[in-house]
Amino acid sequence: MRVLGDARIITPGGVRHGWIGVADGRIARIADGVAPEEGYGLRGRWVVPGFVDLHTHGGAGGSYPSGDLEQARRAFAFHLAHGTTTALASLVTGPLDDLVDATGALAELCDEGLFAGIHWEGPYLSAARCGAQDPRSLRRPDSAEFARLVKAARGHGRMITIAPELPGAIDLIAESVAEGVIAALGHTDCSYEEFVAGADAGGTVATHLFNGMRPLHHRDPGPIGAALNDERITVELINDGVHLHPGIVRMALKAVGAGRAALITDAMAAAGLGDGSYRLGAMTVDVDGGVARLAEGGALAGSTLTMDVAFKRAVRLAGLSMADAVAVTSSTPARVLGLDHRIGSLEEGKDADLVVLSEELTVVGVMRRGEWIIDPPK
Ligand SMILES: [Zn+2]
Structure with missing residues (x-):
């Protein structure tokens, strides 16, 4: 057993000052007080569960929609170094054959245990709210097409974002849930009632709430009002200070x-790199001051955010407790994925996926399945 001692450990039962024992890739022991054997002394640093990112398209110049495995590995490694131990690979709207090809390629990395699955962000989205999604490739929900995607994913199709107001969307939401694919509602111009119908059909996630959807109005609460009200829905939030004002994050x-x-x-691919010109699927994206926008039209086109920064912002700017910050970066998304029996909290028997944070909430150590990705300073 390897021991991480002198740690402030955020567990479901509260903060414990003690040690964690790791064996066979799992958390073998969590206990208070002084560790029984010499190990990593963390000098009172925080230990939180590895971050779970439900929605990411790439990083470090690598893009998941490209379907290029070397790029995908590079992007995954980049986010892993920022504490993301579990992630879906999100594709963007594109020609169906391209989506099928990229899905098949990324499924290999799911087989290897790199990604927890594939998220199709489109192609069944609202043209009025497509954001950075290529409007030329948007389609009407089609169950035969969806079956092709599911088949290409070989059991790794984990989520699809659908605009519930499109013709055939309600049936497709129900079909996706029947296939074990989480139905996320988003990139939508729907009414309040149409969103509720999407949830009734089995939708359980609101894709980046507020972004790519009809805005909230007091006489027309639309998807935002419906998602906030509906206990069945988990809302995704892009807490980068660009997509959402910190006050909106706090409110939501x-x-x-x-x-x-x-x-x-x-x-997207630019995360971790400097300003410049990048691709997101078929679209050209210019990054200026860390803000990614479509070269044409200027819509926000993904972010350059990492989960550690999202965590820190949640505590420092949205006023969350450390326990709640752990919930929104790990436990809640783990539950959405149905993986909360293995990940999402620091408990004996779960995977040893953990992040060591300094007093300033900067990542100083990352462990995935018991292996140090970044060794914390001794
Ligand atoms: Zn996206």
Whole structure:
């Protein structure tokens, strides 16, 4: 057993000052007080569960929609170094054959245990709210097409974002849930009632709440009002200070609580790199001052966010407790994925996926399945 001692450990039962024993890739022991044997002395640093990112398109110059495995590995490694131990690989709207090819390629990395699954962000989205999604490739929900995607994913199709107001969307939401694919509602111009119908059909996630959807109005609460009200829905939030004002993040978190919110990065290839010109699927994206926008039209086109920054912002700017910050970056998204028996909290028997944070909430150590990705300073 390897021991991480002198740690402030955020567990479901509260903060414990003690040690964690790791064996065979799992958390073998969590206990208070002084560790029984010499190990990593963490000098009172925080230990939190590895971050779970439901929605990310790439990083470090690598793009998941490209379907290029070397790029995907590079992007995954980049986010892993920022504490994301579990992630979906999100594709963007594109020609169906391209989506099928990228899905098949990424499924290999799911087989290897790199990604927890594939998220199809489109192609069944609203043209009025497509954001950075290529409007030329948007389609009407089609169950035969969806079956092709599911088949290409070989059991790794984990989530699909659908605009519930499209013709055939309600049936497709129900079909996706029947296939074990989480139905996320987003990139939508729907009414309040149409969103509720999407949830009734089995939708359980609101894709980046506020972004890519009809805005909230007091006489037309639309998807935002419906998602905030509906106990069945977990809302994704891009907490980068660009997509959402910190006051909106605070408001949304107060409305739904940490058990119903998942911070996501929606990061694209430029995350971790400097300003410049990048690709997101078929679209050209210019990054200026860390803000990614479509070269044509200027819509926000993903982010350059990482989960550690989202965590820190949640504590420092949205006023979350450390426990609630852990919930919105790990436990809640783990539950959405149905993986909360293995990940999402620091408990004996779970995977040893953990992040060591300094007093300033900067990542100084990352462990995935018992292996140090970044060794904390001794
Ligand atoms: Zn996205």
